[in-house]
Amino acid sequence: MKKTIRDYNYNGKTVIIRCDLNVPIENGKITDDTRIKESLKSINYLIEQNAKIIILSHLGKIKTEEDKKDNTLYPVYIRLKEYIKTNVYFSKATRGEILENLVKNLKPKEVLLIENTRYEDYPDKLESNCDEELSKYWASLGEIFINDAYGTCHRGHASNLGIEKLLPNAVGFLVEKEITKLDEILNENTHPYTIIMGGKKISDKTLVIDNLIKKCDYLLLGGGMCYTFLKAKGIDVGSSIVDDENISYCKEILNKYGNKIILPKDVVTSNKEIKNINNLNKEDAGYDIGPETIKEFTEIIKQSKRIIINGPMGVFEDKAFQSGTKGIYSAIKENNIKTLIGGGDSAASAVLLGFSDAFYHISTGGGATLEYLTGKPLKALQEIEEKK
Ligand code: ADP
Ligand code: MG
Numbered sequence: 001m002k003k004t005i006r007d008y009n010y011n012g013k014t015v016i017i018r019c020d021l022n023v024p025i026e027n028g029k030i031t032d033d034t035r036i037k038e039s040l041k042s043i044n045y046l047i048e049q050n051a052k053i054i055i056l057s058h059l060g061k062i063k064t065e066e067d068k069k070d071n072t073l074y075p076v077y078i079r080l081k082e083y084i085k086t087n088v089y090f091s092k093a094t095r096g097e098i099l100e101n102l103v104k105n106l107k108p109k110e111v112l113l114i115e116n117t118r119y120e121d122y123p124d125k126l127e128s129n130c131d132e133e134l135s136k137y138w139a140s141l142g143e144i145f146i147n148d149a150y151g152t153c154h155r156g157h158a159s160n161l162g163i164e165k166l167l168p169n170a171v172g173f174l175v176e177k178e179i180t181k182l183d184e185i186l187n188e189n190t191h192p193y194t195i196i197m198g199g200k201k202i203s204d205k206t207l208v209i210d211n212l213i214k215k216c217d218y219l220l221l222g223g224g225m226c227y228t229f230l231k232a233k234g235i236d237v238g239s240s241i242v243d244d245e246n247i248s249y250c251k252e253i254l255n256k257y258g259n260k261i262i263l264p265k266d267v268v269t270s271n272k273e274i275k276n277i278n279n280l281n282k283e284d285a286g287y288d289i290g291p292e293t294i295k296e297f298t299e300i301i302k303q304s305k306r307i308i309i310n311g312p313m314g315v316f317e318d319k320a321f322q323s324g325t326k327g328i329y330s331a332i333k334e335n336n337i338k339t340l341i342g343g344g345d346s347a348a349s350a351v352l353l354g355f356s357d358a359f360y361h362i363s364t365g366g367g368a369t370l371e372y373l374t375g376k377p378l379k380a381l382q383e384i385e386e387k388k
Helices: 034-048 065-070 074-083 097-105 117-121 132-139 158-164 173-187 206-213 226-232 244-260 291-303 323-335 344-352 366-373
Strands: 014-018 052-056 088-091 111-114 144-147 169-171 193-197 218-221 266-269 274-276 286-289 306-310 338-342 361-363
Touching: 014 034, 014 158, 034 052, 034 074, 034 173, 074 088, 074 111, 088 097, 097 111, 117 158, 132 158, 144 158, 169 173, 173 306, 173 338, 173 361, 173 366, 193 206, 193 291, 206 218, 206 244, 206 366, 218 244, 218 291, 226 244, 226 286, 266 291, 286 291, 286 323, 291 323, 306 366, 338 344, 338 366, 344 361, 344 366
Parallel strands: 014 052, 014 144, 052 111, 088 111, 144 169, 193 218, 193 306, 306 338, 338 361
Antiparallel strands: 266 274, 266 286
């Protein structure tokens, strides 16, 4: 077990907390502040515990000087001020005298948000390359470090891994929840255990398949990735999305675990026709799984004791191709199956299609969750102290 935010005494101490305040901003306006609201739990806990709080976060990517203007955390600061009852300050600089004075003058229960950590990525990528001197500098501003930015836990950056190496540390409430839920569903010994995978590219997901296929009882494949498997079986998939470089990978997996893998029997094509998988013409592209497949998947879902889903079953952004994804989520909801869904688009599809309450857990960190599902430890958690 990793140390958590509850494991320290903060009274009067300066705490650095790495949050994920990477919210979508259009024309200077925040379009969705979910990440800010979710971060408040740990921030408010530190306020209650009488800490002086320094917040670090990234926003977007900074590759040019112009990127800085579009990716300032200033709008996030304004929003934070609305949500936090104590004084909140903003440092426009990521280092230097002005920042140091703001830190020096910070009183218990007050909050200081520092400008986008990735300002340090231009021109020398100091943040993303976990520069030692930058890590030391940021660490020198506080006494304890809390990592509550789950979405970047698969990255070893100065603002997480770098500082962690130098200060007593722990995970915040958000990271704790994500890891606990993932561990729980990955490690409990209940069967049938079903993995459902879809989405666009198989190349992003081979390591996830490698890890999960060993322990699961069923792997249901839909979305864009199933066509590479179908082609590997010798089926003509027409113009459906195929990753030719991974055909031999799919053949190997099918040879070894074919009895666990279930592929679509029918699909909805791009011109909205339902077709048997063996009847696809050259111009047919599969954009969703068909009704027969939904039925077959539903039967397996019903029997399952736990499910992990990554990747939507079809091009769910378009109403014409939502039935597969909706069908699967409905089966989970109606049968109340303990299900974890993860992946950026998967989480978005659950919300968009109205199934936020159907899941045991919706994992918010796209890349971090995929990395965790490969079975590897997350880079930014390796230096978090273990509970004694
Ligand atoms: P996640 O972010 O959950 O890991 P992915 O990024 O792998 O998921 O895939 C999501 C995308 O896959 C969606 O934008 C969706 O439109 C697309 N997709 C799903 N099915 C198909 C398909 N049959 N053909 C092409 N794209 C698809
Ligand atoms: Mg995605």
